[in-house]
Amino acid sequence: MLLAIDCGNTNTVFSIWDGERFLCTLRTSTHHARTADAYFTWYSTLVKHYGIEAEITDVIIASTVPRVVFNLRVFADRFFGCRPLVVGKPDCLLPMNPRVDEGTVPGPDRLANAVAAFDRHGGNVVVVDFGTATNFDVVAADGAYVGGIIAPGVNLSLEALHQGAAALPHIDITRPENVIGTNTVGCIQSGVYWGYSGLIEGLISRIKAEYGMPMKVVGTGGLAPLFDQADVGFDAIEDDLTMHGLTVIHRYNKDNGST
Numbered sequence: 203m204l205l206a207i208d209c210g211n212t213n214t215v216f217s218i219w220d221g222e223r224f225l226c227t228l229r230t231s232t233h234h235a236r237t238a239d240a241y242f243t244w245y246s247t248l249v250k251h252y253g254i255e256a257e258i259t260d261v262i263i264a265s266t267v268p269r270v271v272f273n274l275r276v277f278a279d280r281f282f283g284c285r286p287l288v289v290g291k292p293d294c295l296l297p298m299n300p301r302v303d304e305g306t307v308p309g310p311d312r313l314a315n316a317v318a319a320f321d322r323h324g325g326n327v328v329v330v331d332f333g334t335a336t337n338f339d340v341v342a343a344d345g346a347y348v349g350g351i352i353a354p355g356v357n358l359s360l361e362a363l364h365q366g367a368a369a370l371p372h373i374d375i376t377r378p379e380n381v382i383g384t385n386t387v388g389c390i391q392s393g394v395y396w397g398y399s400g401l402i403e404g405l406i407s408r409i410k411a412e413y414g415m416p417m418k419v420v421g422t423g424g425l426a427p428l429f430d431q432a433d434v435g436f437d438a439i440e441d442d443l444t445m446h447g448l449t450v451i452h453r454y455n456k457d458n459g460s461t
Contacts, residue, residue, distance in 0.1 A: 205258045206448040209265035211334040217445045218256045226252050234269035238276035261286035262452045264310035297454050300347040312339050314447030320345035321450050323418050328409055332423030399432035406435045
């Protein structure tokens with residue numbers, strides 16, 4: 203079985219893939235000092251709790267935090283006896299190489315999203331990924347990642363607003379009933395929710411205009427369903443897009459003899 207690991211700036215997600223479906227998905231906070239032993243203690247405890255019997259034979263990693271990759275490599279080698287594939291490294295093949303400026307290395311999660319979006323929806327796709335940052339990834343007709351946009355993440359903006367203005371409370375993002383707020387919390391919620399809705403809708407529109415042909419738009423990440431309520435232009439919501447991309451990349455490497 204395959205263990206797919208997506209390590210982001212805020213959270214690290216482990217999913218076990220049996221070749222047809224994900225048996226379980228486990229989530230922990232990202233911490234660069236977490237050791238291989240600590241990963242295994244956490245992982246094995248939860249797998250046992252959920253009653254999952256999985257003999258891991260392969261591991262693939264996408265990490266936007268380079269400092270954690272070493273310990274994840276040790277984790278895979280020590281406890282599963284395998285050398286993991288690491289997306290973005292030269293020995294990890296992609297179905298289609300990105301077409302970006304020379305010297306630019308797209309984030310591994312963005313590459314996985316592009317592969318997954320092409321596999322599920324074909325080419326000419328925009329992926330909007332809600333994470334620590336809000337990423338817009340453009341996938342060409344042949345499946346290549348060809349660029350995108352990075353905007354501040356919703357929760358990151360809320361935290362910055364709270365820390366930068368002493369009188370403003372920390373709030374959770376939600377869709378407000380009214381655009382015009384009548385109290386401090388309502389004003390912040392409206393500014394963030396409708397402000398980001400306008401940002402998303404506007405950037406999708408500008409991407410399509412610059413690209414010059416019809417495009418599908420796929421939302422992913424924890425806040426995608428919430429912003430879908432604002433009718434920002436999503437054609438689909440995929441909650442497992444990055445993980446699906448990792449399974450496709452792993453299969454491609456298996457088929458081409460690099461694992």
